[in-house]
Amino acid sequence: MNAANRMAYDTLVVGGGIAGLQAALDLADQGFRVAVLERGASIGGKMIRLSKVFPTLDCASCITTPKMASAAHHPNITLFTACDLNTVTKTGGRFKARITQRPRYVDVAKCIGCRQCEYVCPVLVPDAEQGGFSARKAICIPFSNAIPQKAVLDPEHCMLCGKCEKICPTQAVDYLQQPVEFVLAASSVVLSTGYEMTDYRDKPQYGMGAIPNVIDALQMERLLAPHGPYNRVLRPSDGKEPDTIAFVQCAGSRDHSMGVGYCSRFCCMYAIKQAMLLSGSLPLAEIRIYYMDIRAFGKNYEQFYQNAKAMGIEFVKAKVARIDAAEEGRVRVRYEDQLEGGALDAEHDLVVLSMGVVPGWNPRGIISVSCHTDQFIRQVQPKRQPTWTDQPGVFVAGAAAGPKDIVDSIAEAGSAAMQAANYLKAAAAS
Known part of the structure; x- marks a missing residue:
C-alpha cells in the first residue's frame, strides 16, 4: 500500500472519547477504514477519568478500557493522538483534512512504554x-x-x-522533534469532540482557584477513583478527611450573567452519584446538595435520586450566591433557601462545584457546519435525525451537539455510525 492510500479512509472520526470510539468501532466492524483523530496524548476522553457511572455505579474504566483496546487493535482503525485539526474541505465528494501532529519529543515507533x-x-x-x-x-x-x-x-x-x-533503551527521546503537518482524505466525517467544564476561576463568587477546599466535579471524580491520588477522600488544603461536604448545583449554569444560560442536563445525576459514593467511603460525613431543580431524566434516574435521599443525603432547594473561605480551612456557603425563604449561611469542610459544560471544540473556520449560539454543533433534524449536520457527509455524536450523558452519547454514536455507513454505501452505488 502506498503512502497516499495509507492516508485515505472511509471515515474520519474527530474525537477519541467514548462517543468517537463507539462510532469508530461500529464502522470498522462493517469493514470501513476509520481514522480517529484525538487532540490528547491518549484516547478515552472524559469517561476514562471517571470513577463510576450512574445509575448502575459500574466502574467507568472497566467499560472504557476494553473499547480503547479494541480500537487500538482493530485492523480497520488507525489512531492519531496529540493532533490538531486545522481545516476540513470537501472536493468532489471527498473530504480533505489538514492536521498538525504536535511533538511528543518521543519517537512513538521506538518507544516501548518501559517508563x-x-x-x-x-x-x-x-x-x-x-x-x-x-x-x-x-x-x-x-x-x-x-x-x-x-x-x-x-x-x-x-x-x-x-x-x-x-x-532510554531504544533511543526514543528526541528533544529536537518538530510539529508535522499531514493530510488525510475521507469520504465522511463524524464529529464527536465532547465537552469541557466551565471555568470560573475569574469569578470570585465561587472561590474556585482561590479557596483550596473548593473543587470541581472532575477533581472529585479523581478523589473517588480507586486509582486516584490518595486512595481515599481527603480535602486538598491539609489532607484531612472532610466531615461535612456540600455540592453546589448549577454553578455558573442557567445564569445568563455567567455566560451559560442553559441547563447542562447531567450535573444533578453526577452530583448524586458522587454523594452516594462519598456516603460509602465516609459513612459519618454529612453530605448536602444545594440544588435549583433535580433533573432525573433517564431510565431509573428518579429511583437513583430517591435512593440517595433514603441514604441520608440532604437536598436543599436553594440558589447559592457566594462562597467564601472560613476559619480552619472550612468553606462558607451563602445561599437563598427557596422553600423556607431568606438568606442563610452554612460552613463545610469541602465544597464541590457542579460546573456546567461547554463545547469541547469550536468548528468555526475549520469545517463548514453551523452551530447554535452556545457553539454546540447544530442538528438539522434533532428529533428525526439527531446526528445530521447541515453539511452532507458530516455527522455529529455525543456532547459535541449538546450536553448529554454517557448512555445517550453511546446510542447517538451508534446512530452516527449507521448514518455514515448509509452515506458511504449510497456514494459508492452512485
Whole structure:
C-alpha cells in the first residue's frame, strides 16, 4: 500500500472519547477504514477519568478500557493522538483534512512504554490527570491505562538534564522533534469532540482557584477513583478527611450573567452519584446538595435520586450566591433557601462545584457546519435525525451537539455510525 492510500479512509472520526470510539468501532466492524483523530496524548476522553457511572455505579474504566483496546487493535482503525485539526474541505465528494501532529519529543515507533525515562526524571509537576492533587514527571506516560502507552515530554517543565535520553533503551527521546503537518482524505466525517467544564476561576463568587477546599466535579471524580491520588477522600488544603461536604448545583449554569444560560442536563445525576459514593467511603460525613431543580431524566434516574435521599443525603432547594473561605480551612456557603425563604449561611469542610459544560471544540473556520449560539454543533433534524449536520457527509455524536450523558452519547454514536455507513454505501452505488 502506498503512502497516499495509507492516508485515505472511509471515515474520519474527530474525537477519541467514548462517543468517537463507539462510532469508530461500529464502522470498522462493517469493514470501513476509520481514522480517529484525538487532540490528547491518549484516547478515552472524559469517561476514562471517571470513577463510576450512574445509575448502575459500574466502574467507568472497566467499560472504557476494553473499547480503547479494541480500537487500538482493530485492523480497520488507525489512531492519531496529540493532533490538531486545522481545516476540513470537501472536493468532489471527498473530504480533505489538514492536521498538525504536535511533538511528543518521543519517537512513538521506538518507544516501548518501559517508563525508564519517567523513573529517572528529577522534575515533578502537578498532574492534571489527577486533578492537580498529585505530581507527575516532566516526561511520562499520561496515565496507567493510556492508549497508546507512549511517553510524552513536557517541554515547559523539562530542564534538559538528559537523563531520560541516556537511559532510554531504544533511543526514543528526541528533544529536537518538530510539529508535522499531514493530510488525510475521507469520504465522511463524524464529529464527536465532547465537552469541557466551565471555568470560573475569574469569578470570585465561587472561590474556585482561590479557596483550596473548593473543587470541581472532575477533581472529585479523581478523589473517588480507586486509582486516584490518595486512595481515599481527603480535602486538598491539609489532607484531612472532610466531615461535612456540600455540592453546589448549577454553578455558573442557567445564569445568563455567567455566560451559560442553559441547563447542562447531567450535573444533578453526577452530583448524586458522587454523594452516594462519598456516603460509602465516609459513612459519618454529612453530605448536602444545594440544588435549583433535580433533573432525573433517564431510565431509573428518579429511583437513583430517591435512593440517595433514603441514604441520608440532604437536598436543599436553594440558589447559592457566594462562597467564601472560613476559619480552619472550612468553606462558607451563602445561599437563598427557596422553600423556607431568606438568606442563610452554612460552613463545610469541602465544597464541590457542579460546573456546567461547554463545547469541547469550536468548528468555526475549520469545517463548514453551523452551530447554535452556545457553539454546540447544530442538528438539522434533532428529533428525526439527531446526528445530521447541515453539511452532507458530516455527522455529529455525543456532547459535541449538546450536553448529554454517557448512555445517550453511546446510542447517538451508534446512530452516527449507521448514518455514515448509509452515506458511504449510497456514494459508492452512485
